[in-house]
Amino acid sequence: MSGNPDTSINDFNADELVAPEWLNVEFITKVLSEHEKAAELKVTGLQFSPASAKGDHYASVMFRAKVEYTTRKGAATKSLIIKTMPEQEGHKKDMLGESPIFQTEIGMYGTVLPEFERILRQAGDDDKLYVDCIYHSLKPRQVMIFEDLVEMGFVVIRDREVNLDEVRCVYSKLAKLHAASIKVQHEQPTILKGYTNGLFDMPKVLEEPFIGTGMTFFLELLEKEPELRKYKAYFESIKGDLLQRLKDEWTQMRQNPKPDQYYVLSHGDFHLRNMMFKHKKETGVFEDVMLLDFQMCNISPMTNDLIYSIYMLLEPQQRRDHWEELLKHYFSVLVETLKKIGYKGEMPTEAGLWQRFHQRKNSHFFLLSTFLPLMWALREKATDFGELLQNEEIRRNSSFLEGYVKDVTILLPRWEKLGYFKNT
Template sequence: MSGNPDNSQFNDDELVPPAWLNSEFIADALGSHEEEPELKVIDLTLSPASAKGDHYASIMFRAKVKYTNAKGEFEKSLIVKTMPEEEGHKKELIGGSPIFETELGMYTKVLPEFERILRQAGDSTKLYVNCIYHSLAPHQVLIFEDLVEKGYFVLRDREATNDEIDRVLFKLAKWHAVSIKVQHEQPDFLAPYTHGLFEMPHVLTEPFMKTGMDFFVELLSKEPELNKYKPYFESIKGDFMERLLTEWNEARNNPKVDQYRVLCHGDLHLRNIMIKYRDPNCFEDCMLLDFQISNLFPLTFDLVYSIYMLFEPEHRFKHWDDFIDYYFFVLEDVLKRIGYKGEMPTQSVLWERLHQPKYYHFFLISTFLPLMWAMKDKSVEFGDLLQNEEKRRQCSFSTGYIKDVKRLLARLDLFGLLRD
């Protein structure tokens, strides 16, 4: 087994695979999937599967496998996803949370049913990468086909284009549309999926969750063009997290099943997307990844998250409305084609609800968005940002982030969000 010689671009805990991830384990997993009990691995090379910043709540390896079975000799590339075993911040952060069980359920139960409904309507859209093996014990493991081998890639060296964002929203809208139908016809099917970001037991104790608003108010004080917004944010700073969690829990605990409550992805940022082109000028597909905090929630929370974590800065400034309108166009079209019989969502109500979780808007702008700006610098490590208060303060005062905040607060002020 060997890794990539340039280890600096990978997470430290993905440089050395766990001892149990060996030829025997891969042979058992592949043999079960291919129904070939005599399958033997003759060569296995393990390396990190993703770059720093692509993910945090798991560890992932690429397994290059040569093997034989009754039909001959073959080669395959697989992605092995498992939970952190080394003691440290990553393991502490996700400890006690059901994120692995959630993702396993998504791959083995929920998304197959969503695709079945699309196929019945003549829609061949692929919602998830094929999972060839899964286990909860003795190790939490998911094994997937390697999308890189199929021509997919993660955007790291440039910003996403308008068309690429459209394609992501196209797929998200289909996912949401099918989940609206499932909620209407099988209300118990998605009932277990209620663990989003703020239901993770240790997230709320993380220092980065508490300092974001403090740094944000400090920025408003120092930037003349933003001074006018300081009194409002100063007034809510002391109990901001309480306001945010009240808003979140009211949405979570609302028992009403309606046409705006869906299975949200929960973490739709650019590094959780892989893109494929047929040729340099012909887009073919995108694949949504990482369903660890997928949860039943108002669809607007997925859209708000996407605005700050998926859209590029110029998208937020110039194309915010166009992207959301396109999403709604696809949502409505798919609901009709899959035979949804409930009350249809409307564009006007969607826009009204998009502005309702205002403290969630504020949280993403003040706490998550500066981290996204910092990650544009490839020398920055995401885990280090989460744990280093001074580095977080620095990224809250970057030039690009300040320009973004000026545009965003002007828009939210226009829609009346900056007052109680």
């Protein structure tokens, strides 16, 4: 399937093994002839394969197309990544079929990200925030087509831990994305109008069993581990209304947004598999990172992405020893970029950032209990993400993985020291 002898069909999502009928020579010819402005373009060879490995994504279906074609300029080849919504009946389609994620992402690639890059270029910053989208459509089906980052030397990190240099670069890119969005909100607010759909605007996702059982399994863990048992009473006291508290916080933010400098266009799903990394082929020296999957982008406090990243991006040792340093790095790049691009509004302060970060303790508890064990489960290559979401016993087991237990024993005392368990 992938051209790699070490892979098999079990390494890929089942709905990405065979391309749908509409994904054919005629469609690819239309896309490429429009993109290259070559009406005479003729596709002479076309091969589809899954675009990525199982566990890399879930909110869409993705194929890689290897295309051979001719134009007046001669013969050429191109590798494309094709992203579409689930068509096969099943859990993925039920959970995501009516969500606005494609509208959001098309708007990001078509309007918002180009404007952000224009602002950076005007200030002399050549960082690339996104891969080029050469085609998009909502009807008759939702589909986006991108240049293939693998062909440019980018890879998803799966077989090792991401290192500090790579993570710093990730936070730099996020800071520049956030900074550009602050300037746009201040000067061109209509561009970002409508970017309001986050996790708590997706009722079908919130009804998923994994959302409801995370805290139950977390309490079982606290009871089982003697050194964690002292925290059980607190979490039992918030178990019944934690999700409602988060929903209420989100509703309050939407209905009564604060006119302050800490609201940004958040990525919304800032985890390791939503980015690809590039290293020099000859030396292995790290060069760049590309952020992916802008389906969940929404206007919200910058702490949304930062808190999410603690649990969904950082490696365990980085969570233990480096998270404050890394967020300070993010903030320094944010302020530096705001100054560079000529932002005229009130500047955020580091003290203000930390205040807001620690006020969001319910988000920490939710991610720690419900999302982090899933990330630990995905470190196991055999884990099927769809099965993980749907199988209660697999999810329960993920809450008792040795690495996750160690993570919790480090994080809870830290949050206790910061006052997270006071009833205020």
